[in-house]
Amino acid sequence: MDRITWSNTGKKIARHAFGTALAREEASLLADFKARAAAAATQDDMWAVYRFLAERDGVIGRKYEFRYSELISLFVLLRAEGWLDEADLAGLRDDKLTMIREGCARWQRHFERGD
């Protein structure tokens, strides 16, 4: 994967898709946070929301590192998790789209087998 090259057009599409996925995941987190906070009835519930945010902050921070060398793997993950769909990646070169599609298919098989 370290020999993948990115054209200017590809870089632009990639940056946009990256930003789209991040914005979607953050919007989802905000909605999730508000629902959990609204449902919090006790101190324990409140500190559970706090730990939830701490955990999500760490996960999102680690996941959204924009590095071209890791971008295909990241797009596979974001497709598998549902933060991106095919249309968000339209315009990328076919070899990249194929790698992402194949990566998603491996994920799918992985979960179907229950590994």
Next chain:
Amino acid sequence: MDRITWSNTGKKIARHAFGTALAREEASLLADFKARAAAAATQDDMWAVYRFLAERDGVIGRKYEFRYSELISLFVLLRAEGWLDEADLAGLRDDKLTMIREGCARWQRHFERGD
């Protein structure tokens, strides 16, 4: 202050007052948290709520240490902050009540002078 002694009755009243103040401050924090979370409209608002909880957790944890040697000072603080009132301390020996009252008066003067 290190020569203050506590009778069994005094200890019981002190532990009860300590618990009452903590429960009030925690209930207030929960209500404050829920109001801030309900008003959160953006990611930034959400992380501001997160930092607010982190800060309150630290402050409350440091404040509510039950040590007899520090209890008069703590009760002065809790009276000054409004988490305890005179009635919560009823039954403590007069010398303790006087020390607490005098401590509160010093706080009062401190803030009136704007130190």
